Amino acid sequence: MNWIRKKLDEVKAPFQPGEKYEKYAPAVNALDTFLFVPNHTTKKGAHVRDAVDLKRTMITVVLALIPALIFGMWNTGYQHFTQLGESPSFIDAFIHGAWKIVPMIIVSYGVGLALEFAFAIMRGHEVNEGYLVTGLLIPMIMPVDIPLWMVALSVIFAVLIGKEAFGGTGMNILNPALTARAFAFFAYPTYMSGNKVWVSEASTMDGITGETILGTLAANKDVAYQTADMFTGVIPGSISETSTLCILAGALLLILTKVGSWRIILSGFIGAAVMGLIFNTLGNSVFTGNGLMNFPWYNHLVVGGLAFGIVFMATDPVSAAQTMRGKIIYGFLIGLFGIMIRVFNPAYPEGIMLAILLMNVFAPTIDYYVVQANVNKRKKRLKPQTVKTA
Amino acid sequence: MSKNVKVKRGLKLSFKGEAEKILEEAPVSKNYAIKPPNFYSIVPKTTVKEGAKVLAGDELFYSKYSDQTRFVSPVSGIVKEIVRGAKRKILEIRIEADQEISYKDFGSLDPLSASEKEVKSKVFSSGLGVFLKQRPYDILANAEDSPKAIYVSAFNTAPIVGDLEFILKDKQAHFQTGINVLTRLTEGKVYLGVEANSNSYLKKLENAEIINISGPHPAGNVGTLIHETEPINQGERVWTVGAEDVAIIGELFSTGKYNAERTVAVTGESAKNRKYYKTLIGAEIQSFVGEVEENSRFISGDVLTGEKVEPDNFINFYDNELSIIPEGDNYRMFGWLPFKDNHVHSMSKTSLSWLFPNKKYSVNTNLNGEERALVVTGEMEEVMPLDIYPMELLKACMIGDIEKMENLGIYEVIPEDFALVDYVNTSKIEAQEIIRNGLDLMITEVG
Numbered sequence: 102m103n104w105i106r107k108k109l110d111e112v113k114a115p116f117q118p119g120e121k122y123e124k125y126a127p128a129v130n131a132l133d134t135f136l137f138v139p140n141h142t143t144k145k146g147a148h149v150r151d152a153v154d155l156k157r158t159m160i161t162v163v164l165a166l167i168p169a170l171i172f173g174m175w176n177t178g179y180q181h182f183t184q185l186g187e188s189p190s191f192i193d194a195f196i197h198g199a200w201k202i203v204p205m206i207i208v209s210y211g212v213g214l215a216l217e218f219a220f221a222i223m224r225g226h227e228v229n230e231g232y233l234v235t236g237l238l239i240p241m242i243m244p245v246d247i248p249l250w251m252v253a254l255s256v257i258f259a260v261l262i263g264k265e266a267f268g269g270t271g272m273n274i275l276n277p278a279l280t281a282r283a284f285a286f287f288a289y290p291t292y293m294s295g296n297k298v299w300v301s302e303a304s305t306m307d308g309i310t311g312e313t314i315l316g317t318l319a320a321n322k323d324v325a326y327q328t329a330d331m332f333t334g335v336i337p338g339s340i341s342e343t344s345t346l347c348i349l350a351g352a353l354l355l356i357l358t359k360v361g362s363w364r365i366i367l368s369g370f371i372g373a374a375v376m377g378l379i380f381n382t383l384g385n386s387v388f389t390g391n392g393l394m395n396f397p398w399y400n401h402l403v404v405g406g407l408a409f410g411i412v413f414m415a416t417d418p419v420s421a422a423q424t425m426r427g428k429i430i431y432g433f434l435i436g437l438f439g440i441m442i443r444v445f446n447p448a449y450p451e452g453i454m455l456a457i458l459l460m461n462v463f464a465p466t467i468d469y470y471v472v473q474a475n476v477n478k479r480k481k482r483l484k485p486q487t488v489k490t491a
Numbered sequence: 492m493s494k495n496v497k498v499k500r501g502l503k504l505s506f507k508g509e510a511e512k513i514l515e516e517a518p519v520s521k522n523y524a525i526k527p528p529n530f531y532s533i534v535p536k537t538t539v540k541e542g543a544k545v546l547a548g549d550e551l552f553y554s555k556y557s558d559q560t561r562f563v564s565p566v567s568g569i570v571k572e573i574v575r576g577a578k579r580k581i582l583e584i585r586i587e588a589d590q591e592i593s594y595k596d597f598g599s600l601d602p603l604s605a606s607e608k609e610v611k612s613k614v615f616s617s618g619l620g621v622f623l624k625q626r627p628y629d630i631l632a633n634a635e636d637s638p639k640a641i642y643v644s645a646f647n648t649a650p651i652v653g654d655l656e657f658i659l660k661d662k663q664a665h666f667q668t669g670i671n672v673l674t675r676l677t678e679g680k681v682y683l684g685v686e687a688n689s690n691s692y693l694k695k696l697e698n699a700e701i702i703n704i705s706g707p708h709p710a711g712n713v714g715t716l717i718h719e720t721e722p723i724n725q726g727e728r729v730w731t732v733g734a735e736d737v738a739i740i741g742e743l744f745s746t747g748k749y750n751a752e753r754t755v756a757v758t759g760e761s762a763k764n765r766k767y768y769k770t771l772i773g774a775e776i777q778s779f780v781g782e783v784e785e786n787s788r789f790i791s792g793d794v795l796t797g798e799k800v801e802p803d804n805f806i807n808f809y810d811n812e813l814s815i816i817p818e819g820d821n822y823r824m825f826g827w828l829p830f831k832d833n834h835v836h837s838m839s840k841t842s843l844s845w846l847f848p849n850k851k852y853s854v855n856t857n858l859n860g861e862e863r864a865l866v867v868t869g870e871m872e873e874v875m876p877l878d879i880y881p882m883e884l885l886k887a888c889m890i891g892d893i894e895k896m897e898n899l900g901i902y903e904v905i906p907e908d909f910a911l912v913d914y915v916n917t918s919k920i921e922a923q924e925i926i927r928n929g930l931d932l933m934i935t936e937v938g
Binding site: 105106130134136137138139140141142143145146147148149150151152153154155156157158160161164227229230231269270271272357358359360362418419421423424425428468472475476478479480482483 | 916
């Protein structure tokens with residue numbers, strides 16, 4: 102360990118303040134602090150500090166994503182082979198999926214981190230760890246056959262327009278990963294929707310029909326899957342969104358470590374359930390809709406990107422509501438709108454992406470009213486006093 | 492009269508290095524210093540020259556903009572040196588003490604029978620005014636104000652600090668007189684915060700509204716007490732007084748002597764003789780500190796709000812403890828991984844330290860990370876017992892939006908109320924500094 106430390110200090114020497122490559126210090130610092138918690142001591146304020154930092158927080162989210170990612174890799178291969186009538190071993194299915202997905206992750210991290218480093222150097226601040234999560238989320242919510250250059254372009258759009266244009270980490274209004282998906286969705290709709298993109302190689306092989314459950318329902322066809330399949334996730338869909346089980350495992354870690362807000366997750370599911378129930382009870386007597394209207398509310402909770410969106414995207418603390426009460430309202434509305442868009446708009450059977458982006462925009466407004474209640478309380482306290490002195 | 496205050500939101504920090512409950516007479520310090528920077532925002536004008544002879548209680552300097560508040564010498568002796576910094580700013584006035592301290596006689600006065608005006612003028616003319624601090628803004632009290640209430644907290648909930656009840660145990664008579672003095676300085680009440688389970692005399696004092704405090708830090712902070720009793724509104728003034736300072740005030744009214752007795756708890760893992768030492772305000776640290784491990788940080792005050800001092804310097808004016816902890820200038824390989832390095836305390840559940848709520852942690856000055864953008868939400872609220880939105884207030888201070896700061900409760904807070912926010916926040920932002928800058932802006936813009 103001492104040896105590595107010494108070597109690192111040697112490497113870092115030309116990047117110290119006043120030296121030749123001072124400007125590029127954030128880049129080497131990012132690598133250094135990845136190995137070591139730095140020796141920085143407190144200079145002002147409290148002399149002692151908590152062990153937590155942003156790296157630890159972000160890595161916890163990455164850990165929470167691992168079950169869904171591994172399942173996604175396996176399911177990609179499994180869907181591909183079973184639709185061809187084969188029954189693959191776990192390893193075969195996993196390798197098929199990994200072969201497709203790992204390059205996407207490499208592209209996402211490569212392009213995104215290069216941009217992050219460039220902006221850190223340009224703006225003279227340290228590299229923020231937020232992209233560790235964003236960079237993994239982006240491939241996980243894409244259809245498996247999307248070309249790598251589209252992944253790269255989506256990443257560039259998300260980082261530049263979604264994040265850096267607003268001032269970088271902590272300032273963005275929209276969730277960067279969803280911004281990337283929304284970009285790809287609207288820019289390349291043929292690769293992002295329809296019934297030929299959700300199973301690996303469905304567009305090139307005739308034997309595979311890769312329709313998602315939501316797509317099937319929107320087209321008023323019958324669904325061939327049971328609720329249990331939908332819950333475990335052995336269904337077609339974006340790479341890691343399918344397994345509600347694995348997503349809940351991640352959610353458990355997020356909630357236990359308090360990295361993800363339980364308020365948002367719980368109220369999100371409740372909102373979705375409420376909307377589903379409303380459609381189930383009113384059904385076609387009030388609305389003229391499609392098969393999604395009568396789709397049982399509990400099934401709504403386990404198909405599509407709802408669970409993934411609520412657990413991993415809605416809880417992004419920067420773009421979510423920031424007050425405790427605000428989080429409950431924010432989560433609830435995401436669930437509510439997610440199902441509403443899903444049911445009413447067959448062109449976008451996956452409403453959760455749009456619902457979260459919409460609520461990202463409204464989160465500051467929710468917070469404003471929550472905080473305003475506190476302000477009003479304070480002003481009210483002032484009132485009797487002015488009366489007394491008057 | 493008494494009132495119970497039970498604080499829920501906060502954080503109990505238990506660190507290694509508490510002082511043993513042994514009170515020792517500190518060896519007499521040769522030199523003493525009064526440091527004008529200890530009194531926030533004053534502009535000192537000296538009234539003595541180097542080489543002058545002073546008695547304990549003789550004026551050393553006054554503040555340019557409020558000349559009623561006098562700053563007096565804690566000992567008798569010779570003014571040895573006036574230490575100046577950049578732009579000739581006065582940093583310290585050092586006094587070489589006599590072997591036997593002789594006191595200036597201010598004459599005794601019964602605070603309950605004298606007129607309010609007499610009491611007040613005695614307090615401010617004898618140098619006791621500096622013990623009164625004003626909220627909002629955390630500055631010295633202005634002699635012309637009449638505060639809404641006066642608060643004293645005799646229960647310090649911060650980690651590894653001096654136990655105020657232990658410090659006050661032999662000072663009942665003076666403390667009661669001091670409380671009596673305070674009641675004459677305000678139209679409102681004098682509140683005294685006491686630990687709920689305590690059975691000391693503090694609970695039986697007269698003329699004070701007793702607040703029984705329970706809960707984690709910052710339950711004992713005066714800011715919390717004020718918030719739970721009479722929160723400060725725009726335009727109001729509240730004064731606060733340190734617990735031991737009340738006894739100094741009382742003693743001067745009873746005996747006429749300015750006896751600046753200060754009990755200092757030496758705490759922290761790096762200090763080897765962790766005890767309570769009876770000395771005087773402004774004493775030389777070396778006179779009582781004893782053996783200390785190398786590469787340590789000396790903090791006058793507690794580890795959350797104190798100020799770093801050099802080992803050859805003097806204890807700060809208001810502080811009841813000298814915390815000495817190891818410097819954390821070392822690297823920890825992969826220390827940022829979740830659930831690793833659980834020996835470093837964390838409020839976050841990404842460390843397993845929450846499984847051992849009764850464990851005492853070693854603590855050093857490592858920042859445990861680097862400053863980042865504000866990302867995580869909700870953690871500041873967990874340690875903030877006041878009914879304010881800490882992150883929103885901090886952001887308002889950062890952008891200097893005065894109306895927003897007022898609306899969000901800037902008048903109710905001083906930096907120490909944000910000490911735990913400093914400690915817990917993931918992004919390692921300096922909350923206390925941001926609040927201080929916000930208050931400074933309020934002073935210049937609103938006054």
